Amino acid sequence: MSSFLSEGQRRILEAACARLVPADDEPGAVEAGVVDYIDGLLGAFLVDPPRIWAGGPFSGRFGGKASFASFHRLTAQEELAWRTRIEGSKGIPERERLGPVVGLQQRYTEGLAALGNDFPAIPPEEQDQRLRSVGPFLNLLYEHVCEGLYAAPEYGGNRDLVGWRSIGYLGDVQPRGYTDEEVSRA
């Protein structure tokens, strides 16, 4: 997979994900491939079409022809919006229509730097302390960890469906759906 983050950045991110949602009896964020999910978002435009909207209607997991992995093309305007979100406005006038935007790439670059190169090596309690000290980046990271754990696996996370399986959730079930009996019974 084409990668936005460097190997070093991925190691810091992996250590942070392991603290945010550690494995217990079941796999955690790292095992679910959350690092790939986040790297896939930050590097969405390294592939064509970009990894923004998975295709449809079916994943193939419950029948039908699998189409989630064929991502949608974006219009020029949609590309502008998503590049602005991901890359930031960088002083480009058309990206600053509503004011300057700090992109996700910069927030990750700075956030991971704030956690520090030694982050993977320090004791867990100290890791948690550092995570709490980075404030808004922690909130952003946690949102993305949740998405990487529980979004469709075509986005790079939820590897082998570990996010869904451990909570007894089947995810997308079209075109099979659920029976009327499954709807109404306890």
Added chain:
Amino acid sequence: MTTRDFHTIIIGSGPGGSTVADELTRAGHSVVVFERGHNHLIDPANPGDLIQVFSNDELKYMIRHFLGPDPWLEPRTFRHSESDGDHLLVGEVNNLPATVGGGGVHADGKLPRFREDDFRMLSELGPVEGANVADWPLTYEDLEPYYAAAERLIGVAGLAGANPFAAWRSGPYPMPPGPPMYGSLVTSAAAKRLGYHPYPAPTGVNSLPYDGRPACNNCGFCAYFGCPIHAKGDPVASLRRALRTGRAELRADAFVSKILTRHGRATGVEWIDLDGETHQEPADEIVVAAGAMETPRLLLLSGFTNPNIGRNVTFHMQTFVMGEMPFRVHGHIGRSVTHVHDDHIIVDDLARKAAHSAGLPWIRGGLVEHCSPSHVIAEAKQYTWGPEHRRLMRDSPRRDRFLGFCMQGEDLPQATNRVDLDPSVRDIRGIPVARTTYKLHRHDIVASQHHSARLASIMREAGAKRIVTATSPITTGELRFSHAEISVVPVSRHVAGTARMGTDPKTSVCDEWGRLWEAPNVLVADSSLFPTSSGYGPTLTLVALAIRNVHGSHGMPQEAHPAAQDRVSPPGAERST
């Protein structure tokens, strides 16, 4: 602009615009439907072929704006009052999808009728200080035949007679209700034990094959998602009929920026394509069905000056009363909501007493939906990070064991609550965006408090271990709630009232047939027309009203409506079209 290709230009392809396209093409008129969003719904060259691209994908629909509008490309702004300055917030404000099919695509299709008294609130209940309570310029009796037609045209599943508070109806629903969700059976039973009257929610989702589309298979991705198998009564049915006549064109990715007028009549529109090029299209008649926020925006951009445009905007005061249950409820299996009750709409002795002790003449609540959250990313974000996360997700106190009620409370129209043009914020095309100025009336807050206490008692009866209450929008001022708050911006997607119809141009924007007082060949065909919000979702009423207004303003007799005759199929019969 000398020649014209179309009799009528319709702006917006949602339930209102699609219905008008269906009615006008059947009557022999030619129409072009402009839609600012993409077409993921129907192949105009082969209207029998429904495009299948909608998917069960929480990230794509609930987080990444697949149905549009992208709030960065097409922001809106919000403030409570002028004292907040130009705006408090720039971004997403009660957005409905910008896509062919509009709000019909993402809604979970609860399609209740209003009651008789919803059309004459001022006469029945009387004025409320600080609010513009008004009668509609029509009665339920006037609208009933069109409600019946709308239910047939969309395909509504329901059970006539199940709701003791329902208005009279001339016939049964075209389909029986779909399977009841387990959680709703639990809350319904508790509600019944306490004397409430839950019933199967009238729902625009096929319970049987209908109109050439399949029955719903209960996938659970209903509200906020397009239907992958087209079992939903989204505007696909009316658009398909219109396109099949050969008299309709569907023009997606086309944003109408202005209605052109001369000597008090509309002559056409100015529109902008995806490349930013501006074009003109002439027509004899314009139908504005852009939704109750984009419609007043367009009227103001076009230079209409009626001071009532955009005023009296309503959203519904939503009250959520949720309980943590000692058992699993699997709200992700089924059509989002299968039971509702109307008791809180009735002004009974308890409601009257609560109103009087708050110094109000009366209070009304709204339809109560029996609901349960179904989405796992949204659930995960509610828990905290750390070693507890996985255990919480498995135990699922905020999804798989979370059950409750959402009341669509009537919010009273107020002149100071309005949609106008933001003085500085522009969309990607450089056009001023819609700004909402909105503050709840004391009525809305008192009604929410009164009914949330009653709903909490039902939740306790249902066995909830812990009850959480919240409202949207959040409440402000001295009556501020003590409980959790969702957002300063209403999230209902039930916006209405911004081009209200009436009998006096001094107090309304449209006449009794939905025509602009300022330009009678401009017809409004969405919930902008509603003088009051009622306690019900707006879709079925705006569709029925669109049929009635098209017929009334074009001299088409109601008896000739095909939905009342040859289109009537026995409940459950599959129609091959």
